[in-house]
Amino acid sequence: MGAGILETYREFLPVTDATPLITMGEGNTPLVKSNRLGKELGCDELYFKLEGCNPTGSFKDRGMVVAIAKALEDGSRAVMCASTGNTSASAAAYGAYCDLPVLVLIPKGEVAMGKLAQAMAYGARILMINGNFDSALALARAYTCKHSVTLVNSVNPHRLEGQKTGAFEIIESLGDAPDYLFIPVGNAGNITAYWRGFLEYQRAGRSLRLPKMMGFQAEGAAPIVRGAPVANPQTIASAIRIGNPASWQGAVDARDSSGGTIDMVSDDEILDAYRMIASKEGIFCEPASAASFAGLVKMCRQGLNLEGQRVVCIFTGNGLKDPDLAVRSVVSQTTEIEPTLEAVEAASLATAS
Numbered sequence: 318m319g320a321g322i323l324e325t326y327r328e329f330l331p332v333t334d335a336t337p338l339i340t341m342g343e344g345n346t347p348l349v350k351s352n353r354l355g356k357e358l359g360c361d362e363l364y365f366k367l368e369g370c371n372p373t374g375s376f377k378d379r380g381m382v383v384a385i386a387k388a389l390e391d392g393s394r395a396v397m398c399a400s401t402g403n404t405s406a407s408a409a410a411y412g413a414y415c416d417l418p419v420l421v422l423i424p425k426g427e428v429a430m431g432k433l434a435q436a437m438a439y440g441a442r443i444l445m446i447n448g449n450f451d452s453a454l455a456l457a458r459a460y461t462c463k464h465s466v467t468l469v470n471s472v473n474p475h476r477l478e479g480q481k482t483g484a485f486e487i488i489e490s491l492g493d494a495p496d497y498l499f500i501p502v503g504n505a506g507n508i509t510a511y512w513r514g515f516l517e518y519q520r521a522g523r524s525l526r527l528p529k530m531m532g533f534q535a536e537g538a539a540p541i542v543r544g545a546p547v548a549n550p551q552t553i554a555s556a557i558r559i560g561n562p563a564s565w566q567g568a569v570d571a572r573d574s575s576g577g578t579i580d581m582v583s584d585d586e587i588l589d590a591y592r593m594i595a596s597k598e599g600i601f602c603e604p605a606s607a608a609s610f611a612g613l614v615k616m617c618r619q620g621l622n623l624e625g626q627r628v629v630c631i632f633t634g635n636g637l638k639d640p641d642l643a644v645r646s647v648v649s650q651t652t653e654i655e656p657t658l659e660a661v662e663a664a665s666l667a668t669a670s
């Protein structure tokens with residue numbers, strides 16, 4: 318594999334003879350079976366989709382490769398996005414790969430260090446605004462309406478087209494759709510895209526079932542759960558710190574047509590999940606990604622019975638994006654010792670015995 322999603326799924330994507338089939342190796346990410354956490358929750362078929370294995374470390378690459386290919390096809394000379402971090406990292410990388418200038422609008426002080434480092438390294442023009450993500454997106458929309466620069470946020474329809482390929486891969490790995498899909502919800506593009514992917518594969522006869530779509534927002538940034546935009550969204554999970562989701566209606570449709578739910582989890586629940594996924598499964602994901610598993614834990618506590626059910630959690634991004642948070646939030650098992658064998662033996666006894 319490694320053919321990239323444009324070539325692999327071209328019949329399901331807006332690919333024409335004029336679309337450049339660019340790829341940086343996005344998609345085809347691992348679906349890993351849980352070894353410990355599933356058992357603890359009474360679920361013998363729990364899987365994690367590791368979207369952090371994409372070229373820039375998040376699922377955003379699936380949509381970005383399509384958006385950038387279509388921008389090239391249309392003769393675009395530059396692209397712009399507003400971002401909580403991962404969209405800008407992805408746009409900047411694909412822009413560098415295709416020699417297309419990239420302008421990113423990011424909320425000052427709200428983007429995790431790893432993501433900012435990526436946008437800088439890939440050479441994007443970075444505009445830090447004194448405002449939050451929602452105001453950055455409003456500005457990017459206004460600017461790209463007025464100037465001939467292509468907007469590559471998920472309001473660009475090509476982004477969701479690319480992102481739906483995550484659902485295709487899950488079906489290919491499992492032979493059919495799972496019973497439940499747990500997914501974090503920020504701007505709500507991804508839950509909308511996954512639902513579309515499941516519907517399209519079913520319609521094409523490649524799957525029989527449809528999953529219940531279980532979306533989770535952070536408590537301080539839960540406009541869909543509360544039924545109204547949140548002016549000042551707050552959560553440690555910066556990738557889902559969004560108060561007025563662009564794909565609000567898509568998320569509601571996914572929930573209602575699938576018989577699923579959109580609920581919220583607290584920052585403490587997110588951090589607990591984040592630590593458990595790393596220390597009990599060996600998977601280091603972003604805090605925002607952990608909202609999916611935090612949601613699963615919450616549902617199980619409320620009595621959801623997963624016996625005989627197949628469950629997939631989407632881990633949307635790589636934990637290395639936000640190392641500050643890991644260092645701050647994990648109780649480390651580090652000891653400083655003298656460089657002698659005796660000191661190593663003394664210190665290791667507690668762990669090894």
Ligand SMILES: *Cc1c(COP(=O)(O)O)cnc(C)c1O
Binds near residue numbers: 404503
């Ligand atoms: C963008 C992003 C999300 C949220 O996805 P939406 O499509 O905005 O709902 C979640 N996790 C990570 C790591 C992201 O980068």
